[in-house]
Amino acid sequence: EADIYQTPRYLVIGTGKKITLECSQTMGHDKMYWYQQDPGMELHLIHYSYGVNSTEKGDLSSESTVSRIRTEHFPLTLESARPSHTSQYLCASSESGDSNQPQHFGDGTRLSIL
Amino acid sequence: KNQVEQSPQSLIILEGKNCTLQCNYTVSPFSNLRWYKQDTGRGPVSLTIMTFSENTKSNGRYTATLDADTKQSSLHITASQLSDSASYICVVSDRGSTLGRLYFGRGTQLTVWP
Numbered sequence: 001e002a003d004i005y006q007t008p009r010y011l012v013i014g015t016g017k018k019i020t021l022e023c024s025q026t027m028g029h030d031k032m033y034w035y036q037q038d039p040g041m042e043l044h045l046i047h048y049s050y051g052v053n054s055t056e057k058g059d060l061s062s063e064s065t066v067s068r069i070r071t072e073h074f075p076l077t078l079e080s081a082r083p084s085h086t087s088q089y090l091c092a093s094s095e096s097g098d099s100n101q102p103q104h105f106g107d108g109t110r111l112s113i114l
Numbered sequence: 115k116n117q118v119e120q121s122p123q124s125l126i127i128l129e130g131k132n133c134t135l136q137c138n139y140t141v142s143p144f145s146n147l148r149w150y151k152q153d154t155g156r157g158p159v160s161l162t163i164m165t166f167s168e169n170t171k172s173n174g175r176y177t178a179t180l181d182a183d184t185k186q187s188s189l190h191i192t193a194s195q196l197s198d199s200a201s202y203i204c205v206v207s208d209r210g211s212t213l214g215r216l217y218f219g220r221g222t223q224l225t226v227w228p
């Protein structure tokens with residue numbers, strides 16, 4: 001069982017609020033990722049990190065930002081939430097080196113912006 | 115264009131029966147192919163990872179096959195159980211970047227009835 005945790009699991013909040021989605025892993029993985037997933041659709045990579053102080057944007061344009069100050073922590077922030085940000089956000093991590101290593105996913109945060 | 119297509123989109127089977135899910139991809143250059151199981155409201159969990167040289171891999175009642183020449187993979191589930199009800203996602207990784215970019219299918223939604 002992978003040790004990667006996301007909080008909150010569910011969040012319903014009004015437009016214009018600042019939101020931070022938390023993601024922590026206890027496996028010491030250097031690589032971490034944020035994905036966005038809508039019902040019935042594929043996962044889209046929005047941010048990734050190779051290690052501390054390393055962050056890159058993914059394939060899907062996102063107004064969110066991320067930070068990687070500690071290896072185990074990779075929070076995602078929306079400065080001003082909009083209804084278009086309503087989605088499920090999944091965090092994942094994997095070991096460095098061999099690209100054949102699996103990604104371990106958290107259980108996601110389901111975000112609803114009113 | 116690199117793509118991953120899965121079929122069928124959804125499938126209903128009776129408990130105890132076998133089933134096979136299909137995945138076709140156009141990703142090139144190919145690195146590996148992964149099958150994930152995603153329970154409702156949870157993050158994806160890795161079932162199998164196959165590289166170019168592997169044409170079959172098993173994980174309990176799950177057996178994945180890979181034909182790298184035709185760019186097809188299948189996931190066979192034997193003696194299905196109610197707990198197999200989930201979305202099964204095919205993911206292909208390329209060798210074109212350090213990240214080992216992942217291309218996700220939209221998944222096959224499997225429902226097992228008693």
